Every structure is written in C-alpha cells, then in structure tokens.
Amino acid sequence: MLSYAMTINKSQGQSLSTVELYLPKPAFSHGQLYVALSRVKSKNRLKVLIHVKDHKTLSSTTNVVFKEVFKNLTR
Numbered sequence: 030m031l032s033y034a035m036t037i038n039k040s041q042g043q044s045l046s047t048v049e050l051y052l053p054k055p056a057f058s059h060g061q062l063y064v065a066l067s068r069v070k071s072k073n074r075l076k077v078l079i080h081v082k083d084h085k086t087l088s089s090t091t092n093v094v095f096k097e098v099f100k101n102l103t104r
Contacts, residue, residue: 037065045069049076052090062092 035043041064048069069075079087 037061040064040068043068046071047074050078052077052079054080062090 045068048065050065066075079090
C-alpha cells in the first residue's frame with residue numbers, strides 16, 4: 030500500500046482526505062494539535078493513536094496552550 034508521512038509543521042496549508050496521527054507523547058508546541066487535526070477534510074477520515082511510555086493506548090492527550098500569548102490582547 031502506498032503511504033506518506035510528514036511532520037505536523039510540514040502539513041500546514043495541506044488539505045488531506047485521510048489523516049492518521051501517531052502521538053507517542055502528549056507534549057506539543059503551541060497550536061500543533063490544532064494544525065494536525067484540522068488538516069483532514071472529514072472527521073470520519075481521522076484516526077489518532079496516542080501512546081505513553083508503557084505503550085498503553087490512551088483516549089486523550091494534552092493540547093498545550095501558552096496563555097501568556099493571549100495576555101496582552103485587547104477586546
């Protein structure tokens with residue numbers, strides 16, 4: 030089967046029909062989880078595999094947000 034892999038940063042600007050995301054650890058830079066999940070055209074074509082050190086499969090991960098970035102924004 031033909032397949033491709035790319036980093037989350039490389040996927041920015043792409044629109045993909047299927048996305049399978051492998052997350053071996055929950056640490057991200059600000060906004061990376063959003064970028065990774067928003068590349069797929071349909072949520073039905075999105076698969077996420079999350080592991081931790083002991084190789085247990087998890088059902089959630091942490092989305093890192095640096096609240097300091099939003100501190101000086103005016104409404």
